[in-house]
Amino acid sequence: MLEILDLRKAYGPHEVLQGVSLALRPGTIHGLVGANGAGKTTLINCLYGLETSFGGSVQDTAGVPVRHSTGLLPYEPYFYPRLTGREYLEFCLQARGRRLLDFAGWNQVLELPLDQYADEYSAGMRKKLALLALLVQQFDYLILDEPFNGLDLEANLLLKSILKRLRDRGTGILLTSHILGALTETCDEISVLVAGRIQRHYPAAEFGTLEHDLLDSLHREKLKLLDGLV
Numbered sequence: 001m002l003e004i005l006d007l008r009k010a011y012g013p014h015e016v017l018q019g020v021s022l023a024l025r026p027g028t029i030h031g032l033v034g035a036n037g038a039g040k041t042t043l044i045n046c047l048y049g050l051e052t053s054f055g056g057s058v059q060d061t062a063g064v065p066v067r068h069s070t071g072l073l074p075y076e077p078y079f080y081p082r083l084t085g086r087e088y089l090e091f092c093l094q095a096r097g098r099r100l101l102d103f104a105g106w107n108q109v110l111e112l113p114l115d116q117y118a119d120e121y122s123a124g125m126r127k128k129l130a131l132l133a134l135l136v137q138q139f140d141y142l143i144l145d146e147p148f149n150g151l152d153l154e155a156n157l158l159l160k161s162i163l164k165r166l167r168d169r170g171t172g173i174l175l176t177s178h179i180l181g182a183l184t185e186t187c188d189e190i191s192v193l194v195a196g197r198i199q200r201h202y203p204a205a206e207f208g209t210l211e212h213d214l215l216d217s218l219h220r221e222k223l224k225l226l227d228g229l230v
């Protein structure tokens, strides 16, 4: 299990995370929802070790370093210039000391032009390539920052199926999304991050309440403001 306990992170005087605790269990899809700027990416960066100065603890309870067992899909994947999609995949495998393999099977599904330069891909193709690099590596855990964002309809549907199959095989998946339907359709549990804290944790049986709660707070706070504007 990946375990975050009392995570605290500040940028200068701005306390972005104020004591977040969260567990990612094997064989579950855990959604993380929160407004723009709520701290989702910061939490992911701390969990994956991209941020190092923070309070609290982050660990894989199996005792292995989080990065060994876990693959990360960043919000905006970066590719070195003049590297083809295939070379990028090979680079990812080599960097982790894994044996090279044939990507044809997965690429029949994702249909990427692997022999073109990755930095010339469209935004959706870039996301697919970064996903492909994770899928071929069979991680115990996946952290996916906005995985559905930018994917076309077909890829969105495919990704939902892929994530559920991985979950059923035992992979633990933490994902962020602003698309409520994508979260409720795929997740087993959802945590809501508000002002640097987990405001509430929803098991699947309570997703109906989640939608209602979010709509309710929207109605109370923002939709009323619209009355005076439009």
Ligand SMILES: Nc1ncnc2c1ncn2[C@@H]1O[C@H](COP(=O)(O)OP(=O)(O)OP(=O)(O)O)[C@@H](O)[C@H]1O
Residues within 6 Å of the ligand: 011, 016, 034, 035, 036, 037, 038, 039, 040, 041, 042, 043
């Ligand atoms: N390197 C940084 N330096 C200073 N402030 C930062 C830094 N990274 C993030 N922040 C601030 O931390 C807060 C949380 O940002 P974060 O990117 O984690 O939010 P988020 O929940 O992922 O938002 P979004 O939904 O827009 O992606 C924001 O107020 C942001 O300005």
